[in-house]
Amino acid sequence: MKFLKNRVGRARQIGKGAQSSLELAASLVVIFILLFGSLQVFFWVNKRLVQRQKDYEVQRVTAGNSGSEVKVDETNYPKLNIFGQ
């Protein structure tokens, strides 16, 4: 009986350790996804910022002339893709 109790107790301890590992792994995955996503958003925002600035500088002269109409073409702007291509 005592032996059995020890076996069950050990199994419970082993189960707890496995549970922790699973939780740690899942948490790490979520955290790294969060970090990766944040980086993606960071690069996306800043790339767009730079691209818009470039477009603005190119088009400001045209826009400043009468009768001209300037539209920004955003098709070539970087797309937001959190999980990469």
Place this chain on the structure above:
Amino acid sequence: MISNFYKKFSLNNLQNDKPSGQIATILILVIVVVLILILTTVNLGQLSISTTNLSNVADSGALTLASQLAARANQIAGSLQTSCGNPIECCQSGGGFGGLLGAIIGAIIAIVIVVVTWGWGAYGAFAIMAGFAGGAVGGAAGAAISGTPILQGAIQGGMIGAAIGGAAYMGAGAFGMESALFTPVTAAEGLGAQAAGSTVIWEGSQAYILSTTLIPSAAGAVAGGALSASASLYNAYVADQNQAAAFTAAARMLNGLLDYDRYRESVLLQVFSQTVDDPNKDIDVDDLNGNGDITDKVSHFLYYWAGRMSYLKGIIPSLQTITSSFFQGVLPTFSNYITKELNVTEEPGLGYEDPPIITNGYLSQSGTIATVAQALNPAFWNPENEKSFASIVSGFETFTVLAAEIGATDISRLTSNWQTYIKNFYNEDTGQAEGENTVTDYYHLLEEVKGNLADWKTQIINKRNQLASCKLGTTMDFSFGFGGGEGGTSCQSCSGPFCLNDCIISDGPEASPIPCKLDTTINGGSLDYNINDEITPALNDVDTLINKISGFQSDILSYVTNMENTYAALQTGYGGLNPATYSWTDSRGEHSIKAQVGNYQLARTVTTKSGGGWSKTICVRLVDYSDNGANSWVEITRQDPTNKDVKSGRVSLGLWNPFFSGTIKKKGKSSYSWDRVGLTP
């Protein structure tokens, strides 16, 4: 609880062999990384906003400048178009050399009088609206990015533009908003319209509703939509109760500046009002905003601006004194002298029954020079000669008429425009090509006139030397020794020792030919049998005229030099006029905005000439009416704090602008002509 929180999130959890708290700690680290990313993005975004804002302001400033310059060129071009069907050049052929004498004053009048007329007269509204429209376009472009509502920016630019276009007009009654763009309404209607969101501008208790929608430039709209606002002075004003009055006051201070200065300062005001976000305020002890309250506060910038405007205007009385001395002293004196010598004057005799005293001016048709020229028939007496007596007399006549007209012009307007017309008096570019002709000015033209007059002298002397010598005799009295009947005097030849030689023999076989030269004087000669010398006085009169012209030339040089030297004193004061720098300190640190306007030129007319003889062509030509961006530009340099600790209480959150010098420099270039305006790369 704090202890428990510390245990959960302590970095020691990563080192210790504890199963709990490790994820939370890693999460905290990730959040720190994310916060750094956000701070970097915000910093970069702020930099982008500032850069874009500065670009827009530079563009709007350049457009404003170009718009005003083009509007001015358009005024003069319109005047030329009306006069001769050509907006750039009005030419007249066959006027001979003398035509130039009047044409130069005409060129000055084309600048001053025309601008005055358009500013004060029936075209006043046009001038205001030309300025308004230019300012509005620039203001709209700049406002879009700076977060200021586009229409508001347009109004702001328009107010500055109106200050330029109708500066003289404003002096009489604020903005003179009788134009179609603004509809005057009652105060109640104005308040109602304002509440409904319409743009209303107040002039005292009189309200004006803007009835035109202004479309911003696409660039402004694009950037304006994407990026949020950085504060601007106008926004700061909006937060106050006295916003409109304060900004109106700043714009109104432009009134009364010299024309050239007003163009520059209007652009600087436009730039500063869209870039300066100085939160500091001063008590309005001078009531700069004109609301009658000297206890309220206005932006510190307004006091800087008022000081700058006062400094610029401080020089005007000195310039006016010099201008008045020339146009109401020197010019009329010389003109009156010429007028007197062109005409025959008649004054009452000294006694009651004495005949009137008639004085023939020596440039009159019965004057000394004409009389001699008529008798000797030198080349300059031929009216087809471009340097003829008739041609130069005609030029002087035109000069006196136009001098009277320009002398009646308001001195303040003449002073205000001095930089544009003064080159017609003295221009260092004289002789250089301008179109197909060459530039000339009054100083050098008068030098040519003097040469022509000296040539007259030479021709008279040559003709005189070709004459036969006068036969001189003695006046004999026949009253005695011939029966006492019909006595009288007669000029008799005499070879005896007691001959007086005081007459020219007119009768008998030895009669003298007339005109003849008098050998008793160096260049003397007589045109009749009276022994009086008529040729020497004519030569003396030519000398007198040459000396008078030399004196007038010296006065011209003095006038030009005095004006330039007096104005040059401004360049060193007030921390420099161009570029102008405004600095302030706020909770973020020290900031400064340096704005510089290019070496723009105001449209003006010059007088040019070509050809010779009666085929000579004289033109009044519009110059400096266009620019490709070489001189019409605005450069703005903004300096913000760098490596500034971003703190929350005593805790430092990081550095602001750690990898950035804090300096942003942007330049906007504009191109314009009398009929177009635009930006240029």
